[in-house]
Structure formats: structure tokens, C-alpha cells
Amino acid sequence: MKAAVRTDDALAEVRAVTREHADTTDREARFPIEALDALRNRGFLGLVVPSEYGGLGATPAEMFTIAAELSRDCMSVGMIFAMHCQQVMAVVEHADRRLRTALLPRIARDQLYLASVTTEAGKGGHLLTSQAELTRDASTLHIDRFAPVVTGGAYADGFLITMRAPDARSGSDVSLVYADRTQLDVSAVGDWNPLGMRATHSIPMKIVGDIPADQVVGRHGAFRDIAVRTFAPLAHLGWASCWLGTADGALARTVRMLRDTRQRRDLNSELLLHRLSQARQRLDTVHALIQHATDVLAAGVADISTPRVQLLLNAVKLTASKECVAVVDDLIELAGLRHGYLCDSALKLERALRDLRSASLNYGNDRLHAADGALVLMDRDVRHV
Template sequence: MLAERFARAASVAALHADAVDREGRFPAEAVAALKAERLLGLQIPRQFGGEGAGLTDIAEGCYALGQACSAAAMVFAMHHIKVSSLVSHGLDSAWHCRLMERIASEQLLVASSTTEAGIGGDLRNSLCAVEAEDGVFALAKDASVISYGAQADLILATARRNAEAATSDQVLVALLSDQITLERTSTWDTLGMRGTCSDGFRLEARGVPVEQILPKPFAEIAAQSMLAASHLLWSSVWFGIASFAVDRARVFVQAEARKRQGQVPPTALRLAELSNALQAMKATLVSALRRFEDAQGNADLLDSLAFSVMLNNLKTTASDMAVDIVQRALGIVGLAGYKNGTPFSLGRPLRDVLSAPLMIGNDRILANTAKLLLVQKSSGQLMSA
């Protein structure tokens, strides 16, 4: 009955989506509904009280919420991106296993702190460092963005392994809300995705047990779980937004057809083209999800150049397609979509989806893909590219 649970949470999110956007506030009602439906612990293994759901199940939730409230969908996606890191890389740590039990039982909301002043969104480098002594550590980080940081129960933060480590020698640490102080350094006043509340903070933690540091290097965590989860779940959110826009365009064209009995509205052709584009976006996403699920447990495949290129291509393709689809839907609906407060309004989804190419900028990802392609070898097979 997972689809029904997602639908109930999405219906709550939809009721408050305009207010969340207008007021730039956290989608508290939607997150409360997600907790009530026990959807924050879906990925947690069954032995720790979760449901052992795969990323495809989580993607369905991102899609459903994306049609209702972009901000709520993105919060849900970012939460599960971090949970995927715990599930994939925390099973060898007794402390992190207990943490997973708490996430499932208490429906803890997990946030991420990877960006940092001085390095921007380059998650594979850190300036701050873990300072460990006598079994505890301290951490001070100038985080340029922590989405819903003030509302999170737990933050997973990246940092250098120690003060002497290279910027790329990173670890991922779990910090409970009562172990940290957050001093807001910037506010999230943006064109869209306003409800993610992605403020900047000075994050400080002291006296934290070293067992809260995940035992595996962050480079491994990023390559084998975080990169894939980010691109797959973000793309699912964007697909939800695009689907919502196409649905509004379809209803608009159907209404026009009823006014012109026996005539096909000129916008019907544009709607057919739009449906084609949406189907292509869905096929791209579904294919990537299947490849990820098939690769589970195969570290060599997850670390391969071909897999990284595929994920990079998914992100850049899906983000560009989502923007194009919503813009074309607006072209079909016209002024009724441009105006706020009509049954066909598309202002909020358009502003939200414009963030897609900017979340880890597409130019940065394309530059990384270009480097990978210089050394990648052709598979020589149609179905394994």
C-alpha cells in the first residue's frame, strides 16, 4: 500500500504548497504527514525497524510529492539521499545501526552539510577538519547551505579526516541536533524552491564521540551511494514537477476542445509533442533506476567510469528536459498559466524547476563528464553503454 501512503502525504503537501512558496517557509505540514505515514524510515533495513525499500520505491515518492509541492518533494529526496549513505555504509558500525533504528522508530529528519564557504558546492573537498582527542571530536564548519538545517533532527556533515589531511581526504560524521549549534549566516530568499529553507550556517560541535564518524571514507560513500541517490531522486522530483505541468496543459486543451465541438484545438499538436517529451524523460529516469538497482552490491560497477558518466548524463538531461517541458506547458496554457490563482497556474512549478540545472551546476557536471570520456572505453554493446 506504499502508493496510497505517498498519495495521502502528497495531498497534504498540495494543500499547503502555495503558502509554503509564498511565505518561504518549511513545509511543516507535508513533513508531518510523511512522518505520520512512516515514510522517513522506508530505506532502513527491516532488522532495524524499517521497510528495506529500494531507491526505486523512494523515487516513486519523490515523483508523487513533486506533483504536489516541489519543496516538500526535495526535502523528502534530500533526507533519503543521506539515509542511503547510512544504509549502504553504516552497517559495520554499531552506533550507526542504532541510529538507523532511531530514524525508523522516531522518524528522524536527516539533513546534509556538504557545501562550505570557500569551496562552494564541490562536495569532494572540505576545508574544515575533524579535531579528535581522547575519544571525542570537535568540528567547526562555515556551511554556505544546509537545507532545512534548523528543522533537521540529524545532520550528516563532511570534513577533512584531520587537520593535516588533504582537502579531498574526507569523512562523513553524524551530528544529532542536540550536539550542535547553528548560527545563521545567510537566508534563503530565492526565486523558487523557497520551502527548502536552505540557509547558510556556522555549524559547531564539541565533545562528539568519534564512533559517530562513519568508518568508510567519504570518497567511497559519494561514489557508491550518494552520487547515484542524488541524481536519481532529484530527477524524480523534477519529473514530478514536469508531469504536473503537462497535466495542467492537458486539462486546458481538453477544455478548449469542449468549447469547439468537432474541431481540434491548435494547441493539441503542441500537447502531443509535450507528451512525447515527458515520455522520453520518464524512459531516461526509469532506465537509470533499473541500472542502479541491478548494480547493487557490485562495488566495481558502481565505481566504474561508465556508471559515473551515466549518472552525470541523467542529471544534466533530466534537469534540462524538466525546464523545457514546464516552459512548453506554459506556452500551451498561455496567460491562464502565467497568472497566479487560476486552475492552470504554472508560475510556482516553473520557478521551482528552474533550480534543476543549478543544483550542482550542469556546466560543472559536464566538465567532469568530459574528463571521464577522455579515458573511457566503448562497451561495444547496445544494451550496456
């Protein structure tokens, strides 16, 4: 990574800004503008743009690490960053040379923030289908799209949007297109008042506009390949990294509180030591699983579309979504009513628990287990990668 020497200091600055505003953005369900500006000012929105296009040329592994670190202070900021990088990587890996050459230097130079538009009412979060039809004439694609959830959409400079491909034969013929905000009429059509993840400001939006026909990412109708090879792996590993970072931060704050001599806690209590041991074991397990899956992808020796690789990636999401929230729930029990349960506690366990409760719902675990069951039947030799 070209900027490795300065990344630690830059990240510390962004984290300080994130911490300063985290309580306010959570309380008001407000997008973390200050944290996004800090990410921009330090060049992080161009993190995964290859150096030949003016970016920092970071690997996915480095992106996962930074997302986890941001999530120690505010999981919403970590998720916003990880999802932006996912969008950029889709352009890097699947756009044709003309679109890459036109867009990637702008992301690196102008620090454009990209939002994802994949949700639709009535399809139950199914990523690989679309109801909204992308129409076209000789040189123009016409977008008319409603999305019930668009993370940071009110503040995005550009959007990657899934729609049914022109001349599609079924709802699974889905295209991915890039649109600048200046090419669209974007309007909020609802509010965002959730239990957790409040600072993601994931409001429902109506998006209408015309874009040049060459702003399709990959081939028309070929979004499934983009999803399997880029969207899903980066989503599962990026989300899991954020969940792990949030739980890591919660445990770190709790340990510091326990070691504070003013608290007068019995650090020899077998129950306390057992709970700390179990929390750390859970987090180390999630970390190891993320690291293994990241290494498998980086090695490039396995076909990412095979059942065993898909099972591994799904296992990352399923395991992290379950174990990280369990850790924070146990830490609240350990810390007690005053330090663990109160909203104004310095440990911030209450906010971490609310944020992590979304993990199993973010592409629902029940849906993923159903898909995994079919994949297990396909991998009859039960081999691991």
C-alpha cells in the same frame, strides 16, 4: 517493500496536506512543516531503513517513485524527502554496525529527519573537498562548520556533515560524520529568499559541537567512495525524479484544463497537438533514462565507479534538468497569459517553472559537462550500460 499495501493511501494523505499548504510555503519561503509532519505520521521518514532495523525496507526505486509523486504538488517537499532518504541510505550502506544499530532504529521509530551539510563558501559546490577541519582527541570529534546552504537545517533532528579528515594531507581527504541536533549548537546566519524552491528553506548555518569519535560514517578521509557509490547516484536519480514529477504534474493539470468543456479550446489544433506530443515525448525520455539507470544500479552487475556508469548517471541529471524545465516553459506558451503565466492560476505553471529553473544549478551542469568530457576520453570503446 513491507508497507506496499498501505503506501498508496498513505501517500495520498501526504499529498493532500502538501497541496493544502503549498501556496503558503512558497509565498512565505517557509519550510513545509505540515508536509513533514504528515510524512512522519505515515512512517515515510523510515522508508529506506531496512526492516531488520524497524523501517519499511523500501528500495531506491520505490523512493524515487514517492519523491516524484510528492513533487507533482510541491517540488520542495519532494526534494526534502529525497535528500533525507539519501542521507539515510548513506548510513545504511557505509556506517559500521555499531552506528547502524544505534541510529537506524531511531530513524524508523522516532521518524528523525536528517539534513545534509556538504556546502562550503569558496569551493564552488565541489562535493569532494572540504576546507573546515574536523579535529579530535582520544574519544571526541570537534565540529566547527559554516555551510551557506542547508536544506531544512532549521528543522532537522540530525545532520550528516562533511569535513576535512583529522590529520588530512589535502582538502580531498574528507570525512562524513553523523551528529544529533542535541549534540550541536546550530544557528541560522542568514535568510532564504530565492526565485524557486522556496519551501526548502535552505538557509546558511553555523554548526558547532562535539560528538563521539565513533560517529564517523565509513573511514576517515573516505567520503569520495561514499559520494561515488551512494551520494551522487541517489542525488542525480532522486533530483531527476523530483523534476520529472513536477513536470508530470504540470502536464496533467494542463491536460485536465484542456479537456474541460468550459474552456472551449480547439483540441484539433495542429499546433496544440504538436506541443502536447513534444511535452509527453520529453517526459517519457526522462522517465526511461531514470528507469534504465535505476535498473543498472539495482542489478549490481556494473562497477559504479567506471566511466560508462558515471556517464549514465550524469546523463540522467543533465537530461532531466534540461527537458523538464523546457516542458513547463512550453506549457506556459500553450496555456497562454491567463492560465499559464499568472501566479494565481490553478495550473501552478509559474511555480513549477521557478522551481525547475534551479535544476541546472543544483550541482551545476557546466561542471558536470566538464567532468563528462574527461570521462568520455577514458571510455575509448564507447560502450553503454
